[in-house]
Amino acid sequence: MRLLLVEDAPDLARSVLQFLRAEGHAVDHAPDVATALAALDVADFACVVLDLGLPDGSGLAVLRHLRRKGDRTPVIIATALDQISDRIAGLDAGADDYVSKPYDLQELSARIRAHARRAQGVPETRLHVGTLEIDRAAARVWRAGTEIRLTSREWALLDALVGARGRVLAKSALEDALYAFDTPIEGNAVEVYVSRLRQKLGADVIETRRGLGYIVP
Numbered sequence: 001m002r003l004l005l006v007e008d009a010p011d012l013a014r015s016v017l018q019f020l021r022a023e024g025h026a027v028d029h030a031p032d033v034a035t036a037l038a039a040l041d042v043a044d045f046a047c048v049v050l051d052l053g054l055p056d057g058s059g060l061a062v063l064r065h066l067r068r069k070g071d072r073t074p075v076i077i078a079t080a081l082d083q084i085s086d087r088i089a090g091l092d093a094g095a096d097d098y099v100s101k102p103y104d105l106q107e108l109s110a111r112i113r114a115h116a117r118r119a120q121g122v123p124e125t126r127l128h129v130g131t132l133e134i135d136r137a138a139a140r141v142w143r144a145g146t147e148i149r150l151t152s153r154e155w156a157l158l159d160a161l162v163g164a165r166g167r168v169l170a171k172s173a174l175e176d177a178l179y180a181f182d183t184p185i186e187g188n189a190v191e192v193y194v195s196r197l198r199q200k201l202g203a204d205v206i207e208t209r210r211g212l213g214y215i216v217p
Contacts, residue, residue: 001046001116001156002176003027006036006062007078008054012101016049019105020112024139024152024159026180033057037065040073043176046116047074049108050095052086060093067094074115078103113137120163127162129216132201134162141201148200153178157193161206161216170213190214 003020007013008031020027028043030036033056040048040062048066052059063075077090077098087098096115099108117123117136125137133142139155141148150158160177161169174190186192194206194214207215 001025001112001159002043002180003112004030004036004039004043004045004048006030006033006048006054006059007051008032009051016105016108020109021180022152023109024156025112026156026176026178026183028180028182031055033059033061036062039181040066040071043181044173045073046119046177047076047112049076049078049112050090051078052083052090060089063090063093063095072119074112074119076108076111076115110137117163122163122165127165129162129165129205130202132205134158136162143201150197150200154193154197154200157190158197158201158216161214165216168209168213168215174214 003025005013005016005027007016007029013029013031017027017029028039030039032054050059050062059077066073066075074096075094077087077095078101079086079098080101090098097111099111113136117125125135127134127136131143136159141150141158156178157174160174171190175185178189179185197206205216207217209215
């Protein structure tokens with residue numbers, strides 16, 4: 001998934017970025033309101049993790065910007081334990097959830113996945129696609145009871161397609177799911193990962209719609 005972390009504390013941001021990227025997510029980092037607003041205006045994100053105390057203003061400005069333009073991207077607010085009033089203000093402004101600092105990274109990841117699934121309209125964690133059983137919460141795939149190991153990027157691509165099941169995703173949309181702003185994209189990266197997934201999962205799992213993109217029917 002393509003995620004946006006809005007956090008000005010360098011050490012915390014570094015830890016969160018490292019953890020979420022290791023899980024296969026494409027994560028962009030904004031250390032202030034201005035950078036966050038710029039990122040949100042040029043890219044679509046599956047979820048935003050939003051600190052409120054930023055050097056150039058309140059993170060609520062980012063949240064209100066999203067909601068004013070009708071953007072329902074899930075937003076999880078990160079607050080200090082004693083900032084109850086800020087949590088309430090965030091929820092009233094349209095946030096979907098909050099975590100208290102210091103937060104557990106595995107819990108944060110689980111909350112991100114849950115909100116992203118609901119936003120996609122696919123709240124179920126276990127799905128069946130043909131002979132495959134897919135656990136989106138655990139990022140695991142089985143075929144006929146045998147687990148199939150995927151790399152983080154292979155999983156990210158499959159998860160994006162499964163989350164949009166029945167809809168064609170353009171190559172550019174899949175690139176957004178795989179790569180953050182600061183990550184170079186090879187021209188045929190999507191085709192390479194689709195080919196690898198077909199080899200591992202079966203040739204009929206992902207269909208190509210020529211000139212349009214890819215779909216998990």
